[in-house]
């Protein structure tokens with residue numbers, strides 16, 4: 226069944242067409258990556274899908290329901306959870322409380338119960354705490370969970386953010402550059418974690434610059450360039466796609482013929498190189 230359906234999604238910032246006609250779907254339990262050079266519109270697309278930006282055009286459906294332009298909380302309540310490129314943890318809260326915050330989406334609590342600390346409130350608080358521990362175990366975060374989250378190393382903070390997103394009990398998890406800033410070991414653990422999340426039946430859409438990770442884990446890859454979708458296919462198809470290779474590596478207009486002696490052209494001719502290619506540096510941001 227199709228879980229997420231994005232149709233002709235558009236977003237403009239003044240004259241900049243950040244997203245320019247994006248169409249793709251994500252099925253139940255599927256892993257779909259969105260890739261593209263810096264500034265291609267990936268995060269803008271995520272922000273439209275999750276309600277942080279109101280798209281200029283197009284439709285976003287979750288489980289068949291049109292959620293275009295709805296508030297982030299309404300879209301989250303439909304089972305869409307996300308992490309952010311720049312972590313958005315509550316630095317002054319404990320590790321455990323950060324993850325417990327995710328459970329408030331579905332824990333049934335009211336002001337009356339909270340003020341009077343009724344047995345029902347205490348039961349639901351315990352349920353939230355148990356659930357938070359469960360997800361912290363799942364992401365493999367050992368150590369002190371009562372300490373402030375901001376005292377954790379960066380890689381561990383990323384894990385806490387994923388645990389918090391999972392504590393919302395999503396059917397679709399959107400990860401914005403989950404491997405950024407992680408070392409080799411942490412990336413291997415992330416790969417395993419993403420697979421284990423998928424094995425729970427949760428669909429995953431990730432934005433990622435680490436091509437090795439993308440090519441290894443994705444069932445489908447959607448490629449954006451200057452807001453436009455230039456490819457949507459299996460990893461092996463996408464990395465052989467000339468439009469994708471050109472978007473990543475660029476080609477001098479005055480030099481349309483590949484020169485095997487030129488490392489850039491040699492790389493463009495070898496699809497395997499795309500897996501190792503560093504995206505071009507940010508421009509005009």
Ligand SMILES: Nc1ncnc2c1ncn2[C@@H]1O[C@H](COP(=O)(O)OP(=O)(O)OP(=O)(O)O)[C@@H](O)[C@H]1O
Nearest residue numbers: 238241243261262263264265266267268269270510
């Ligand atoms: N809040 C904003 N105001 C104005 N322009 C923006 C805003 N956010 C993004 N843009 C522009 O929209 C375009 C797409 O940016 P976006 O951040 O979505 O790209 P991206 O593919 O996620 O890039 P990166 O890989 O660097 O994170 C860029 O030209 C960017 O400068």
